Amino acid sequence: MPLLIFAVTGMGGIGKTALAVEAAYRAHGKGWFPGGTLFVDLRGYDEDPVTADQAVVALLDALGVRDRDLPTTPERQHDTYRALLAERRDRMLLILDNASDPSQYLPLLPGTDHHRVLITSRNRPDALAIRLIDLETLAPDDSVALVTRALHATDERDERPVREPEALRALTDSCGHLPLALQIAAGMLRRRRHRDIASLVAEVKQADDATAVLDHGSPGTDLYGRSLVLRPVLETSYRRLSADQSRLLRLLCLAPDAETGTAAVVALAGLETDVVLALLEDLAAAHLVASAPSAAGSAADLRWRMHDLVRAFGAGVVARDAELREEGEAARERVVRFYIGRTYAASRLLSVPQGDQGPFTDRAQAVAWLDEERAALVAAVQWAREEQFADTAALLADCLASYLNWRRHFDDAISVAKAAGEAAHRAGDRHREAGVLNNLGIALSQAGRAEEAIAAHTRARDLFQDIGDRGEEAGSWGNIGNALDGAGRAKKAIAAHTRARDLFQDIGDRRQEAWAWNNLGVALRRAGRTKKAIEAHNRAIKLFHAVEDGLGVANALGCLGNAQLRQGDADKAINAHTSARILFQVAGHRHNEAAEWGNIGNALERAGRVEEAIEAHGKSLEIFQELEDWYGQGVTLDHLAVAHKNVQQPARARSAFLQAADAFTHANAPTEAARSRACAAEQWSARTRHS
Structure with missing residues (x-):
């Protein structure tokens, strides 16, 4: 049976009427409706909507029934209307525009399937089986x-x-x-x-x-x-909502981002999940929000997006009413605290991928949630500039730091740290301000802004010195050393790490002393002082063993392997990296395990065992793919490409370089991506020469 009724739906101002009228003109031009088109504006969102009884009079007038020919009662008018449509042999198109309620259009539907009906509405009509055409905003x-x-x-x-x-x-x-x-x-x-x-x-x-x-x-x-x-378009849609629906719409307008997950909306509303879902579905039916599946959970974890103009309108409604502002502030406090709990649990799974972490079943789900909520989380931290959110939003910034740096969202990491630092400074919390400065320095360093990173870490060190916290001061010296190393200032980096080591020795913190020795070893290796670097890493390993820090031992073994390879002792490097890989594997640290597989591959290649090296890099790549670590994939694919290049396999090398470029692009690393593409082009030339 052919479809009789179509409905064009969408938010106010989306262009429903324009589309319906344009469609009618085009259909008329093609001769689809020789009986003509009937159009009635039901004004469904005006203060005085047109009723079906009023509309049928207008339709009868268009059909030539008026004055003394018009039946005197609504019942007889509807009967006459349906009879006229049933008698018409030439097919007609009936446009019922701007309907807000089924009672406006149900009595106007033809009693025959010969004609066609097009309804436009801001609400999805569900009273009948209707073919829906949902309009979205323009590209x-x-x-x-x-x-x-x-x-x-x-x-x-x-x-x-x-x-x-x-x-x-x-x-x-x-x-x-x-x-x-x-x-x-x-x-x-x-x-x-x-x-x-x-x-x-x-x-x-x-x-x-x-x-x-x-x-x-x-x-x-x-x-x-x-x-x-x-x-007025937005106001008429808002006025038609129930009290619970309008409350949720207002609160959703105060969310930190235009797109929000169900769980965060539940926190905003302070209601049970099933109640919130039902209200959200009502708002979606009215085209005031739109839903999309979430990659981080079940069907209940939908994403809800609101148009920017609707958000601005709703926020304006709240701003003009003192009681609504108070309600809104409480909702914002709830959602920030929700974000802190979720982000803390998710960030723990980045470094400790095993164990119970609340709402997340595994690391992949935690990463998916962080990826989806990133814009909202970063925006929520900006609330730290408001006095009432200075503490909570700054705490959220701490929870976010490691994730943003790992995902290489350095601009976000810098923005988050600056907002939290400003809040701490205004509050006079010098300890927190210094801690945030360290986070800022790490983000700046990874973004390649070494001099700014050094300045941030130096300010943190000075604050910790003034406070008298020698442990944190020592940690800042270590951070200064890392930033100096990144800037290529080897001598000063070694001096800073030495200062950190001495301070940790003085206060008796042997675990942190071990980390300082390890960092010192890295700086010595990069300065070309390989023998001293090996001594430093061995000292770190002994200290980590003494304090029973297995992960510290694994990290130091990995760094020792790099120094041994730099010295030209590939076999010792293979042994050190293998020991580190096993320790990370036992501890469940998949990311570090993947990195050590890559280090093993590099050492095997230096030892001339290229096929084994390719196999090791392949295992590294599998883990980075499992973790969705695009930067790690890029580095590993680069290493694979070099290994293939060294055994005269230019086609495979080119393919690996191109894959590396794609991975680096995903990882927001354009410089590395460009370098990999250039290497791929070089391999294409090599392949042509060999052909």
């Missing part, structure tokens, strides 16, 4: 094209879109790619034709709510006589 390129066409339609000499492509994209982003907002923005640009696009972008960015700027400059009405204003 960024389409948004740019819409505004450009609108300007050129008025004046084809308007060169602003060509002259200011970045400003135009920024404007369409500010409009959330919503067609109604884009139309308004285009109208404003037409009116201010002697001003550049950047001036409008600046006005929108300066406003807390973009709708205020756009509505203030709205050019009036569209082709259908409808007002081109945003806020």
Whole structure:
């Protein structure tokens, strides 16, 4: 049986009516509906919506039934309407526009499957089996094209879109790619034709709510006589919500990011999960939020996204009411505390991938959750700049640091550390400020900003000195040494690590003394003082054994192997790295185990055992793939490529270099990716020469 009813649904301003009318014109042009088109605006979101009884009178009038021919009662009017449609041989299209409730359109459906019906609504109609067409916002390129066409339609000499492509994209982003907002923005640009696009972008960015700027400059009405204003569209949708639905919408507008997981929404709302899910589904049916599956859990762990203009509107509603502001602050406090608990549990699984970690069944699930919530977590830390969240958001920053550096999101790591540091400084918490400065220095160092890293660690050291915390002061000296090493300042790095070692010796912290010896060994090796480096690593191993720190022993053995390989003793290096790998494997430290497989591969290759080296690198790659560590994959693939190159296998070497480039691209490491691509091109030339 052919489909009788279609429904175009989407949020207010998405372009439902425009699409329906355009479809009707095109269908008429193709002769699909020789009986014509009936259109009625049900004004479902106005204060006084059109009822089915009112609509049927308008439909009968369009069918030629009016004045004395019009039946006197609603029942007879509906009967006449259905009879006329049943009698019509020529197929018709009936457009029931802007419906908000099934009671508006159910009585208007034809009593025959000969005709077709197109309903538009902000709510998904579920009273009948209807083919739904959900409209989404425009793609960024389409948004740019819409505004450009609108300007050129008025004046084809308007060169602003060509002259200011970045400003135009920024404007369409500010409009959330919503067609109604884009139309308004285009109208404003037409009116201010002697001003550049950047001036409008600046006005929108300066406003807390973009709708205020756009509505203030709205050019009036569209082709259908409808007002081109945003806020009334959002207000009418908001007013139709129940008290519980509107409360959840307001709180969701206060979430740190536009996209939020179910568990975080539950924390915001302070309600049971099943209650929150039901409310979220209601909001999704009204196209005020959109759902997407989560990679981090079950079907209940959906992701919920809100349009930027809806978020701005809801936040504005809260800002204007003292009671709602108080309710909102409590919700934000709940969600920050939720994020702290989840992030702490997830970050522990990055370093200790075994054991019970609350909501996460394994490391992969924890990483998936961190990846999905990263934007929200980073945004929540920025709340540390507000006095009431200074402590909680700064604690969240501590929980996030290791993950952001591991995933190489260095810009986020730096932003998070700066926000937490500013909060600690304002609160006069010098100990926390110094700790955050160390986190900042580590992120800066890994981002290649060595001098800034040295400055951050030096400020941390000075604060710890003033406080009188000699242990933390020693740790900062070690961090300064690492940053100096990264800057290529070997002598100063050795001096800093020596200072750290001496301080740990003075206070009797043997475990940290062992780490200082190990760091000193790394700096000595990089300075070319290999014999001294080996002595330092052996000293570290003895100390780690003395304090029964097996993981410390494994780390020191790995560093010892690197020094031995640098000295030219490949066999000793293989033994050291193998011992380290076994210790990491027993402890369940898969990441370090993978790294040691790679080190074994490098040592085997130096010993001339290339096939064994390729096998070792393959095992390293398998683990990094399991851990979804893209940077580790890139490094290992590079090593594999070199091994293939050394046994005259240019095709395999090229393939491995290209895979390495892809992995480095995923890992936000463009320099390494470019280098790997250049090596791949070199291998292509080598393959051609051998051919």
